[in-house]
Amino acid sequence: MTAMTRMTLDEVRALSEMVLARQGLAPEHVAAVTETIVAGERDGCTSHGIYRLLVCAHSIRNGKVVRDAIPIACDTAPALVRIDARGGYAQHAFNLSRPVLAAKARRHGIAALAITNCVHFSALWPEVEALASDGLVALACTPSHAWVAPAGGTAPLFGTNPIAFGWPRPEGLPFVFDLATSAVARGEIELHRREGRPIPLGWGLDPGGQPTTDAAEALAGAMLTFGGHKGSALAAMVELIAGPLIGDLTSRESLARDGGAKASPIGGELIIAIDPAGFLGPNVAEHLARAEALFEGIAAQGARLPSQRRYEARARSLIEGVLVSQALLDDIKALLG
Incomplete structure (x- = not known):
């Protein structure tokens, strides 16, 4: 069973700010990007939450983001x-x-x-x-x-x-x-790959163009x-x-x-x-x-209504905070090292 850690939204915000600042992002970009990441985590959109700090750090370190634009x-x-x-x-x-x-x-x-x-x-x-x-x-x-x-x-x-x-x-x-x-956000397939879970048929094709339930194969092939x-x-x-x-x-x-x-x-x-x-x-x-x-x-x-589930998750997380995979949290905290 995946170990989970409960975090307040203020803790999520502080972690995001520290990670992005450590990557050399200018303060105004740190603030703007952090609020989007906190919003994703707050509203139960975990594929758009603090997982994205790994994506941001990778992009910045590869010179694909102008840090002080x-x-x-x-x-x-x-x-x-x-x-x-x-x-x-x-x-x-x-x-x-x-x-x-x-x-x-x-x-x-x-x-x-x-x-x-x-x-x-x-x-x-x-x-x-x-x-x-x-x-x-x-x-x-x-x-x-x-x-x-x-x-x-x-x-x-x-x-x-x-x-x-x-x-x-x-x-x-x-x-x-x-x-x-x-059919699904790419981040959702990536989370399945990280956790070793199969994806449903209809999400992607393998590199040979055949339907697949293997997340890594879909990421290497084509989404649908x-x-x-x-x-x-x-x-x-x-x-x-x-x-x-x-x-x-x-x-x-x-x-x-x-x-x-x-x-x-x-x-x-x-x-x-x-x-x-x-x-x-x-x-x-x-x-x-x-x-x-x-x-x-x-x-x-x-x-x-399409926004209803997000708003319900928001109401809970504003009171209870959010649960984050400890393995994901460890990977994010490694960016501070």
Whole structure:
């Protein structure tokens, strides 16, 4: 049985800050990246929690992250903003540009943010939840490395290419979902490999293009999209609108730039923010109430809203802390040595 250690969220935060600072990351990047890692652990998304410190350390040590990058913003059009992360993590660039994006969305009803030349290692829901908490509807997507085969193919071409959506609610936490267009996040397969557990069929192919339940073989071969051709089409869409459309890399180009380092993907992220009042004017409250009726209709059938499990985990961890694998914790603490 795997030994587990209980940690408070403050302990998770302190550990992340120490590890990232030890890797030479600048303080503003340490703070931004840490909050994303704490959020993942807090909300029960363990594949996006402190496990990612190993991923960050590997990427930094291989020279694939500019440790002290200073993002540069460009006001390209009335409803557009572009920020060059200059090889740093996306989190700091997003924090800097979030107020500008929100202001443009409120001024024009809709606005888009292109974060370019940034390193990705995490989920997208923290960004869209933040914007939804500002009262905006938000949509975000990004390519990654070419790990995923298109439907009917056997060779990696797409990234896991997540799509995240946030919707503000008059009371309580926003409605948020974040899904990879792959059958599962790559970090989930990696956790199965670390723990010696088989993966379900449908997650990946071995290097010969055959279905496999061996996590290591899937990581060496190709991941699969969810829903066959439907997930494949969405993955292609993300490649286009968060790659060439904003002047940044596709997943295959990102992997080529990696040069075998097996570091985190680098590329672009597209975020669209919509102000409901821009469409609805004085009727905004009435129509947001209609949205609440939709959510109630889902819950009334015993179905779970996509963000519900994360929020339930959040409520527990804020009181009880989180359980972390001692083996994983040992590996992370070794980074401090």
